Amino acid sequence: MRRAILIDVTQSNFLVLSLLADEIVVARKKFKGPHPDVLSSLDRFIKQNSLGLEKINNLVLLEGQGSFSGVRQAAAILNTIHLIKKTNIFGFDVRKFSSEPNITYPKNKR
Numbered sequence: 561m562r563r564a565i566l567i568d569v570t571q572s573n574f575l576v577l578s579l580l581a582d583e584i585v586v587a588r589k590k591f592k593g594p595h596p597d598v599l600s601s602l603d604r605f606i607k608q609n610s611l612g613l614e615k616i617n618n619l620v621l622l623e624g625q626g627s628f629s630g631v632r633q634a635a636a637i638l639n640t641i642h643l644i645k646k647t648n649i650f651g652f653d654v655r656k657f658s659s660e661p662n663i664t665y666p667k668n669k670r
Contacts, residue, residue: 562617565605567598567634570624570654577605598633613645624654 561581568576575596579587587609591601606612619638623631638649 563611563615564618564620565602565616566620566622567602567638568622569598569626569630569634570622571626574626575601575630577601579605579609579611596630598630599637602637613641613647616647618648618650621649621651622654623651 564580566578575591577589578585589605621634621638641647642649
């Protein structure tokens with residue numbers, strides 16, 4: 561099973577962590593506050609879902625209109641985890657995709 565943790569810092573005053581298993585969201589937690597602590601929130605989220613970093617294949621950072629401090633914290637944490645555990649990391653700036661049309665899979669023709 562492929563697992564990923566999505567770290568969403570696109571909103572001011574919120575940090576959203578999501579756990580994906582085989583591309584399906586199986587857990588989501590929203591942390592409120594002017595500057596949520598990414599490291600302790602990520603640690604709590606992993607423990608609440610009975611995981612360890614060895615069970616995570618990918619870490620994804622979504623950035624956008626949110627706090628720059630949150631982006632810096634998350635990027636530093638993801639880079640550290642990548643250096644230690646060799647976990648894949650990805651980062652996306654959602655502002656670059658906000659003007660894109662809604663793209664979906666084509667419907668099956670029968």
